[in-house]
Amino acid sequence: MDINTAKADDYFDPAFVTDPSGKVLNVDLSPFEKSSFIPGTYRVDIYINDQYANTQEVLFYSDKNQGQLQPCLSDTQLAEYGVKPEYYALLEKSGECVSFKDISGVKAEFRGGQNRLNLSIPQIAFDQRILEAKQELLWNDGIPAIFTDYNLSGIHQNDTKNHDISDSLYLGLRSGINIGAWRYRNYSTWSRDTNGDQSWENQLNYLERPLRSIKSNILVGDNFSDSNVFDNVSFRGIKLWSDDQMRPAYANVYAPAISGVATIDSTIDVYQNGYVIYRTNIPAGPYELTDVVPLNSGSNLSVVQRGVDGSERRFIVPFSSLDFLQRKGGFNYSITAGQYRMNNQDSDNAGNKTKFVQSDAFYGLTDNTTLFGGFQAASRYQAYDLGIGMNIPVIGAVATDIMFTRADPDNFDSMNGRAFRFRYSKSLTDTGTNISFASYRYMSGDYITMTDMFDNYTGRVDTSAYLMRKGQMDITVSQDLPEFWGMINASVSHQTYNTYYSNRERNVESYNIGYSNALDSFTYTLNYSYYKNTINNRNYNNNFFEKERDNDHVISLNINIPLSGRFKDNWISYGASYNKDNDFDNYVGVGGLALENNNLSWSVQQGYGNHDRGNYGSVYGRYRSRYGDANAGYSYKNDNRRLSYGLNGSLMMSQYGATLSRPLGDTNGLIYAPGAEGVRIINSAEARTDNSGLAVVPNLIPYRNNLIRLDPLSMPDNAEIDTTLKEVYPTRGALVLINYDTYLGKKILVTLRDRNGDIIPFGAYTESDDKTERFYVSNYGRLYLTGVGDTNNIHVIWGDDNQYQCDFSYTTEGKRRVNGLYIFDETCL
Structure with a gap:
């Protein structure tokens, strides 16, 4: 025997709702066929592709073809929510209400219990910028x-x-x-x-506010400068700087544009580290995606282009980044003006309260190139910087800049210096290798920072022994090992300092290598670090000899074992360490x-x-x-x-x-x-x-x-x-x-029966005082109400005639209470 299955929509037959004599009660159950809500106007939160758009009152009507309550939205409203004009113009109108059924992928879902309306619109028909502008109003x-x-x-x-x-x-x-x-x-x-x-x-004392029109903040008072070019300094004055958070998420995180040509309508998936981070539908023709937000700043982007005919094209977009890289057309800036503040604010050093101006800016020239620079200007100090940062395929993210400085310190001739800086970052996904390299080489002995100038070279009688930083190199590398073998990380730092007359120099070196692993919840780390600090003095023969030396090395082990x-x-936990003095500690x-x-x-x-x-x-x-x-x-x-x-x-x-x-x-x-x-x-x-x-x-x-x-x-x-x-x-x-709107009062669950002892039929309801809410009687005549008083009179309706309506009174005094809910029976007359 063949057995065929079929799917049908839910249907509530009013004929099943009868009085004790068997007479059909004509209870309107249509709202329950697809939704527990009746047509009318509801105040709802509107979401476009899971993004909040607005909260407003929307008229909902019953569409038997759609089977659910449908929102009545005009084409003007859809345009305000980001639907492109060339697409909403195709939507069929019924009076002021457009129909969502005529365009593939456009859907409306009303979740009455959450007061929420979900609108799903394909990316190809959706202008994200319009919705972003609307969200700014929020x-x-x-x-x-x-x-x-x-x-x-x-x-x-x-x-x-x-x-x-x-x-x-x-x-x-x-x-x-x-x-x-x-x-x-x-x-x-x-x-x-x-x-x-x-x-x-x-320490800090300031007044601040956002400037929405230019996506920036302004601050007046005591604070620190905000710069990615110069060292940040303490100041009293005014600061104006761009705020990345005011921009859309994709605009404040650097990623290269993804471009190509589709020969047929297609879906684009972008993967990073095996995860889908972006998906969109595109029409046939050239395309460029500029709103992809990466998971991290060092892994290539894998792009899969799938046509509606089943065709598939795959390609890789190389991607590495440094913190300050900008998307094409992106612009960040910072401007600070005021008085320099030393760490010792009460110092009588002439450098304290020196007036200065500092500014820097970053501009995305192309998808892979960022130009940046800045300046510092004070009465006896000037610095200028110019640089370029690039995301270079295969090689990684590279940035280099050069700085020129001029200072007129007390008791010294003018100092004209230059400094060169190089930065590099690369992540090799296939091998699990991450490399971060930063090298600073101050190219002339006369280079000096503004902080050094004001703190140490202004108002001092003798600064010839002061050590200035002249070079710095930092390298950090991490390597993921094969599965279950953990990770190795290593770092190297080397800094050099010397005096104005170069008769004394200091070298600070540190090296660190570590291994870590986790077996289930058991974790352990093994680490070795070495530190060396050497100060050399130049003798009369112009040769250096070692004067002071301090070094140490430490081996450490740490184990953590969670219990179950x-x-x-x-x-x-257990830990142990051993140093150069043969000191051994364990705990x-x-x-x-x-x-x-x-x-x-x-x-x-x-x-x-x-x-x-x-x-x-x-x-x-x-x-x-x-x-x-x-x-x-x-x-x-x-x-x-x-x-x-x-x-x-x-x-x-x-x-x-x-x-x-x-x-x-x-x-x-x-x-x-x-x-x-x-x-x-x-x-x-x-x-x-x-x-x-x-x-x-x-x-x-x-x-x-x-x-x-x-x-x-x-x-x-x-x-x-x-x-x-x-x-x-x-x-x-x-x-x-x-x-949060709070409804204070009792919660009751009452089982209703008529004067003959028969239960009030399923689908009967009572309304709130303002007629905006209905509470329905469920199976077995049960009615649940919240926010009610100790006593009350309730009117129940399940038909137009008076014989299909009744009233009951109750009091909670002496009633059974379970977890705050009063449960009792009442007769509805």
């Missing part, structure tokens, strides 16, 4: 607020042999005020040393996590060192709470005993009240869910709302879509929220309000 400067971030630490030390007891304290404060787009920030520290001497320092089973959040330790959400971390170590250094050990613990972090530790070694402790957190004050929280980030959010206390924020495991429904979410990403999720299982019994997910686009430094 940038949120946040609410007015005052905050302070604190970090308190202390040490109590006891030298039992010498009967010496000492205490020291440190307090760091990062405070700020937000008003509109303006941000005021102050970084201050207070300390008391072991002698009881106290000091207070204002009931101790899965704990581990055992064994245990540590772990404890309490709910692993709020408590702890460790205990015990070690031993030879050469009469004896035993040593330590105990350390850290507790992370929604109000801040606390830590404490105790250690001993020979005759020394040391107790350390610390607290860090923040206090935020706004129009919604004061809130204690863990340390803040640069950009933060404030959740406000009035009446909902103790709700957990999934984005931050320790964060929970306080008794005012407030909670701070730190470390939001500026100018990007941040998803904030609440844990519905942590909601209190007397509260419900309309949605657990919110999205915000904060500007840099903002405190954005994340407001």
